[in-house]
Amino acid sequence: xxxxxxxxxxxxxxxxxxxxxxxxxxxxxxxxxxxxxxxxxxxxxxxxxxxxxxxxxxxxxxxxxxxxxxxxxxxxxxxxxxxxxxxxxxxxxxxxxxxxxxxxxxxxxxxxxxxxxxxxxxxxxxxxxxxxxxxxxxxxxxxxxxxxxxxxxxxxxxxxxxxxxxxxxxxxxxxxxxxxxxxxxxxxxxxxxxxxxxxxxxxxxxxxxxxxxxxxxxxxxxxxxxxxxxxxxxxxxxxxxxxxxxxxxxxxxxxxxxxxxxxxxxxxxxxxxxxxxxxxxxxxxxxxxxxxxxxxxxxxxxxxxxxxxxxxxxxxxxxxxxxxxxxxxxxxxxxxxxxxxxxxxxxxxxxxxxxxxxxxxxxxxxxxxxxxxxxxxxxxxxxxxxxxxxxxxxxxxxxxxxxxxxxxxxxxxxxxxxxxxxxxxxxxxxxxxxxxxxxxxxxxxxxxxxxxxxxxxxxxxxxxxxxxxxxxxxxxxxxxxxxxxxxxxxxxxxxxxxxxxxxxxxxxxxxxxxxxxxxxxxxxxxxxxxxxxxxxxxxxxxxxxxxxxxxxxxxxxxxxxxxxxxxxxxxxxxxxxxxxxxxxxxxxxxxxxxxxxxxxxxxxxxxxxxxxxxxxxxxxxxxxxxxxxxxxxxxxxxxxxxxxxxxxxxxxxxxxxxxxxxxxxxxxxxxxxxxxxxxxxxxxxxxxxxxxxxxxxxxxxxxxxxxxxxxxxxxxxxxxxxxxxxxxxxxxxxxxxxxxxxxxxxxxxxxxxxxxxxxxxxxxxxxxxxxxxxxxxxxxxxxxxxx
Amino acid sequence: xxxxxxxxxxxxxxxxxxxxxxxxxxxxxxxxxxxxxxxxxxxxxxxxxxxxxxxxxxxxxxxxxxxxxxxxxxxxxxxxxxxxxxxxxxxxxxxxxxxxxxxxxxxxxxxxxxxxxxxxxxxxxxxxxxxxxxxxxxxxxxxxxxxxxxxxxxxxxxxxxxxxx
Ligand SMILES: [Zn+2]
Numbered sequence: 001x002x003x004x005x006x007x008x009x010x011x012x013x014x015x016x017x018x019x020x021x022x023x024x025x026x027x028x029x030x031x032x033x034x035x036x037x038x039x040x041x042x043x044x045x046x047x048x049x050x051x052x053x054x055x056x057x058x059x060x061x062x063x064x065x066x067x068x069x070x071x072x073x074x075x076x077x078x079x080x081x082x083x084x085x086x087x088x089x090x091x092x093x094x095x096x097x098x099x100x101x102x103x104x105x106x107x108x109x110x111x112x113x114x115x116x117x118x119x120x121x122x123x124x125x126x127x128x129x130x131x132x133x134x135x136x137x138x139x140x141x142x143x144x145x146x147x148x149x150x151x152x153x154x155x156x157x158x159x160x161x162x163x164x165x166x167x168x169x170x171x172x173x174x175x176x177x178x179x180x181x182x183x184x185x186x187x188x189x190x191x192x193x194x195x196x197x198x199x200x201x202x203x204x205x206x207x208x209x210x211x212x213x214x215x216x217x218x219x220x221x222x223x224x225x226x227x228x229x230x231x232x233x234x235x236x237x238x239x240x241x242x243x244x245x246x247x248x249x250x251x252x253x254x255x256x257x258x259x260x261x262x263x264x265x266x267x268x269x270x271x272x273x274x275x276x277x278x279x280x281x282x283x284x285x286x287x288x289x290x291x292x293x294x295x296x297x298x299x300x301x302x303x304x305x306x307x308x309x310x311x312x313x314x315x316x317x318x319x320x321x322x323x324x325x326x327x328x329x330x331x332x333x334x335x336x337x338x339x340x341x342x343x344x345x346x347x348x349x350x351x352x353x354x355x356x357x358x359x360x361x362x363x364x365x366x367x368x369x370x371x372x373x374x375x376x377x378x379x380x381x382x383x384x385x386x387x388x389x390x391x392x393x394x395x396x397x398x399x400x401x402x403x404x405x406x407x408x409x410x411x412x413x414x415x416x417x418x419x420x421x422x423x424x425x426x427x428x429x430x431x432x433x434x435x436x437x438x439x440x441x442x443x444x445x446x447x448x449x450x451x452x453x454x455x456x457x458x459x460x461x462x463x464x465x466x467x468x469x470x471x472x473x474x475x476x477x478x479x480x481x482x483x484x485x486x487x488x489x490x491x492x493x494x495x496x497x498x499x500x501x502x503x504x505x506x507x508x509x510x511x512x513x514x515x516x517x518x519x520x521x522x523x524x525x526x527x528x529x530x531x532x533x534x535x536x537x538x539x540x541x542x543x544x545x546x547x548x549x550x551x552x553x554x555x556x557x558x559x560x561x562x563x564x565x566x567x568x569x570x571x572x573x574x575x576x577x578x579x580x581x582x583x584x585x586x587x588x589x590x591x592x593x594x595x596x597x598x599x600x601x602x603x604x605x606x607x608x609x610x611x612x613x614x615x616x617x618x619x620x621x622x623x624x625x626x627x628x629x630x631x632x633x634x635x636x637x638x639x640x641x642x643x644x645x646x647x648x649x650x651x652x653x654x655x656x657x658x659x660x661x662x663x664x665x666x667x668x669x670x671x672x673x674x675x676x677x678x679x680x681x682x683x684x685x686x687x688x689x690x691x692x693x694x695x696x697x698x699x700x701x702x703x704x705x706x707x708x709x710x711x712x713x714x715x716x717x718x719x720x721x722x723x724x725x726x727x728x729x730x731x732x733x734x735x736x737x738x739x740x741x742x743x744x745x746x747x748x749x750x751x752x753x754x755x756x757x758x759x760x761x762x763x764x765x766x767x768x769x770x771x772x773x774x775x776x777x778x779x780x781x782x783x784x785x786x787x
Numbered sequence: 788x789x790x791x792x793x794x795x796x797x798x799x800x801x802x803x804x805x806x807x808x809x810x811x812x813x814x815x816x817x818x819x820x821x822x823x824x825x826x827x828x829x830x831x832x833x834x835x836x837x838x839x840x841x842x843x844x845x846x847x848x849x850x851x852x853x854x855x856x857x858x859x860x861x862x863x864x865x866x867x868x869x870x871x872x873x874x875x876x877x878x879x880x881x882x883x884x885x886x887x888x889x890x891x892x893x894x895x896x897x898x899x900x901x902x903x904x905x906x907x908x909x910x911x912x913x914x915x916x917x918x919x920x921x922x923x924x925x926x927x928x929x930x931x932x933x934x935x936x937x938x939x940x941x942x943x944x945x946x947x948x949x950x951x952x
Contacts (some may be wrong), residue, residue, distance in 0.1 A: 206817045427891055492820050492822070511927065594897060769885060
């Protein structure tokens, strides 16, 4: 006897669909086929700089760039004039004959690549119009005298250095090659006109307040800074086109910022000369804030309103120092209110501070500083203790942007211009503000400290940060309206075919928000909740942060660390979610029911008869009976014989003898298997979307019981298009229904094929209609209330 | 491009005002998705548009204090202006308005057309929502039937596509 003949099929197939045709999903990198094929051929070969474990290698190196900058802000002309000394230390094993600097402001030169390459819609629906946003940007860009004017590039002794400006980059040719381990200092002087943020967009700029004639400056990408040089890209000198953000080196900064005497300055770093720029009262309040349990006003609303009325004639210089940061940004205005609260926990000892114009109240005073502290509280747990001495949130024209220790965040309440004390804000504005602060403060971890290359890989900072942002939002309040993170929110995007893989260079990404923020954040959340489990995932994710803080990780370092620290082979997951545009659509095609065939003719005979009798009669048999058809054998008994007495299901002694003979030939374990009285189910699945995922099943039985089953993705290893699972259940466990992915945790794009038996799934539009008519009826029926 | 016509100037000016009045917001997405799905069961071509509330608020010039759900009329006019189905003979097929709903982030607009009116015919579908204010707006058009989805990428300069239903 062979085991494959063990089962007998129960009746007809309980449920079955013709196998769905598996559509080959888009696979631009041609990496599907074997969905479990190891990633080694796609990842760079490990070396002494980047180990196979995903950790920095024993010879890991990175450059160091220290800055000493003096800058002056012209509040009449909205102009920056500055001078810097950069000390660049070559820690690479290579000799450098030239250095590359980034001139990000050149993005706003009328003829920059970023401007020239911007497309426009010439056929929008209304005839004879063009997109206004594009038009305005076009006109303002053409008129605006933007970009750096580099006035000096000189060595430490003041001798001019040869330099070549290439759009948003500048190459400085060194008189002597810079050998490994050597440092070089040089000086750059420059000026530029600050952009009006609302007109030109971007990650910095000024805002003009017409009512009181004041300016608010958010200053970033404001100094020529070292391009990154690393073991993977050499010089990262891809042009700044406006989308792919930044690749930078760590260094120490001393920055002296000269502004009108009545301005308040918020900045990366620690203020070195508070006695020169702050009043005694303000310094006292700052001291108090360090240990306060809620934000303390350093500049109150009344003081700010008073301050914004006058114009000081003098100037003051605010000096800041920052250690081990990859960038430096600041903000300045005489409109600022300022609040602060200390936060000390584990290795973190910092001052959370918010700067905002009076127009930001009553939203900013209530939420901003609280949101900064909450962010650190959560992020510290999932990555590392926040190491910097301050963390600032500034309200100004920029919608949301991150810099070390300082973030720019946009949302404000609505002001009734007739009565300025009347202020309202929508739910969207409130949660928009909290979310953007969590997001931007979270960027301190990814990528300000875990210094990934943003110009190349947007997902490494935006995706990872959006994932932790989701965790932080969910810890803010129950049912927090998070935009990204839950699997069900990414379904529409996942089933769209016009995608590029997450592993796509920043400038080539289509559908930026979904590709670089939403999909990676959701993928990581799915990996945590549904594939690895929280404990394993959190340990590995934190290990990545610990390994790469103050260093520059690449995608492979992340993928490898997650596997190295968890002991799980996740190559299939990275391959599917990060290297392809496949989506999850798994179909439960059929559920077949078997019981064990005992081979005992005295059991099998009656069972077969029972099965036969359960089959419906043919129409012919039915009609013949109703018409009382007479048969020839009825009238002639001599025509009957043995076969009229016994049908095919009757058991003969020959059957019994042959059964006994067979039993004698069986091993004991085989005999025992024949006695098992189980129900056996075979579930057939097909993979329509292409992405392999674990199978999450809910099984409901006729006895009212229910169970959940989680089958690892490896069930697809040998055949990624079709697979089957056998379930052996007790003799009373008769399956009533099966649901695949009952909690919607895999972003399965078509849930109609997730049910046995099939269920009709109403479309979103149908549900909306149902809801609408129900509410209408409810409203109609409501009784009139009388006082 | 003949944008010197007076009409267009009025239009542009309106947009200018709304752009200045609007909130800046975190990382702009400039992305929308329109789903056309053939529902054989209800014999309907279901149309749903999903856009970011923030983007739509800017397009409709809604203030930060106003909730999206109170802007039905404006939204209906706006959608009808920017989303159009045109038959081969150049006839406009006007979908009926089902309604809209929104949460903090997204707004969904629902429309439908009886299946018999469109099935088997070819159409030019134009979806240019938000393209008039953002030069890098990308709208995805998904056409779903029998569980299969075809996608089209609509951008400024190419905001229409021909499909057969
Ligand atoms: Zn971000």
